[in-house]
Amino acid sequence: MRYVFFTNTPAHVHLYRHAVDRLESAGHETLVLARDYGCTVALLDWYDLPYRIYGECDTTKGSVLRNLPSHYRTILPTVRSFDPDMIFGVGAYAAHAGFVSRTPAVLVLDSEPTSIDHRVSRPFAAAFLTPHAFRKYLGTNHYQFRGFSETAYLHPSVYEPNPDIREALGIPADEPYVVLRFNAFGSHHDVGQSGFTPAQRRRLIETYADRATVFVSDEGGTLDVEQLPARQFDLHPALLHDALAAARLVVADTQTVCTEAALLGTPVVRSNSFVGDSDMGNFKELERQGLIYNTTEFDEVISTGLAVLEDDSVAADWQRRRDAYVGGLVNLTEVIVDVAENAGPEGVDGIEPWRESIDDGEAVDASESLPLAEEAP
Numbered sequence: 001m002r003y004v005f006f007t008n009t010p011a012h013v014h015l016y017r018h019a020v021d022r023l024e025s026a027g028h029e030t031l032v033l034a035r036d037y038g039c040t041v042a043l044l045d046w047y048d049l050p051y052r053i054y055g056e057c058d059t060t061k062g063s064v065l066r067n068l069p070s071h072y073r074t075i076l077p078t079v080r081s082f083d084p085d086m087i088f089g090v091g092a093y094a095a096h097a098g099f100v101s102r103t104p105a106v107l108v109l110d111s112e113p114t115s116i117d118h119r120v121s122r123p124f125a126a127a128f129l130t131p132h133a134f135r136k137y138l139g140t141n142h143y144q145f146r147g148f149s150e151t152a153y154l155h156p157s158v159y160e161p162n163p164d165i166r167e168a169l170g171i172p173a174d175e176p177y178v179v180l181r182f183n184a185f186g187s188h189h190d191v192g193q194s195g196f197t198p199a200q201r202r203r204l205i206e207t208y209a210d211r212a213t214v215f216v217s218d219e220g221g222t223l224d225v226e227q228l229p230a231r232q233f234d235l236h237p238a239l240l241h242d243a244l245a246a247a248r249l250v251v252a253d254t255q256t257v258c259t260e261a262a263l264l265g266t267p268v269v270r271s272n273s274f275v276g277d278s279d280m281g282n283f284k285e286l287e288r289q290g291l292i293y294n295t296t297e298f299d300e301v302i303s304t305g306l307a308v309l310e311d312d313s314v315a316a317d318w319q320r321r322r323d324a325y326v327g328g329l330v331n332l333t334e335v336i337v338d339v340a341e342n343a344g345p346e347g348v349d350g351i352e353p354w355r356e357s358i359d360d361g362e363a364v365d366a367s368e369s370l371p372l373a374e375e376a377p
Contacts, residue, residue, distance in 0.1 A: 001028045003340055004079055004097070006089035008035045010237065011256045013043040014153045015108060016088060018333040020049055023340060031082050033075060038219065039237040046238040052078060076100050086340055095121040106339060110149045112136040112280055127345050129335070130354065133285035142354040143345045145330050148282055150256070152332035154241065154263045162242035168235055169215070169243060176309060177213040179233065179244060180204055181252035183272065184220035195253025195272040200298055204251060205230045207302055211309045212248060219254065248315060249308045251301060258283070262291040265322030267308045267315060269293045271301045290321045
């Protein structure tokens with residue numbers, strides 16, 4: 001059989017890369033249609049995936065809309081020429097390519113706020129696969145799996161930490177380090193949203209640098225790290241998960257990295273304008289399991305991070321909860337491969353028709369494992 005996979009962002013490369021490898025190894029033909037955005041192409045090359053670039057996009061607001069016409073001019077004839085049996089993606093590109101080529105398109109989604117993308121995709125998608133914490137109903141072709149998009153590549157049966165990551169980072173075995181991840185807020189779903197201000201970013205670095213080595217991953221590339229007591233995360237982006245796994249603390253105003261750190265068992269503090277009553281189900285679920293600390297209060301970001309750095313037992317508590325929870329989630333790669341080879345989601349183990357909620361038992365409060373923090377300095 002023949003399959004097309006869309007990778008519009010670096011996260012999409014990770015989402016589908018194991019499925020592409022598995023299907024290729026089973027004798028199927030695959031084509032990855034990729035957008036040159038961030039480190040997407042670098043990851044495709046690293047993992048040696050069979051890809052073609054359909055266009056580019058930068059991290060500034062409006063870039064997607066400006067480039068849409070040229071993207072579709074490349075995507076549609078390429079898909080028709082490849083003549084796939086099924087298409088996988090995360091949004092409208094895959095759905096519309098499926099409609100034009102008369103090919104079933106299966107979308108793996110995990111973000112409820114991307115309403116515009118849902119509206120323009122729903123009439124054309126054959127099926128939606130979403131995490132069990134996804135709280136928005138997308139129709140009768142909506143299925144759910146017990147897990148997250150990131151369990152396609154961070155499930156314990158798939159991911160093994162790199163034991164040499166500290167050597168690559170130049171960090172001694174007994175030295176704690178912090179990863180700070182800053183969002184560019186340039187995607188269409190980030191319109192009207194915000195995270196740390198430049199002053200807050202500097203304060204995070206200066207505060208944590210007194211207690212640990214600080215690595216900065218700045219999506220927008222606007223922070224002058226050389227003028228601050230921090231180091232740029234300059235390893236290949238494919239090594240970021242290994243760096244997250246070995247970190248003492250992750251603090252971010254972005255989304256995917258927070259989920260990744262949580263699923264790896266690393267204490268993570270997330271703060272942006274998405275946080276609140278209408279936050280995405282993924283982050284509410286991870287918070288309920290005691291694997292992420294969500295807050296809109298910057299002083300809480302500072303004090304919670306300090307509490308993690310000052311008490312060695314916090315990391316062990318976080319890892320214990322991670323092991324207990326993540327081991328019970330599905331390997332999403334297995335689901336994707338089964339859907340592909342089954343020509344649809346019907347009867348595939350690990351997924352079921354969407355229902356409003358799945359009860360995972362009593363909630364855990366991540367703050368209970370934190371010592372009482374002093375006022376933020």
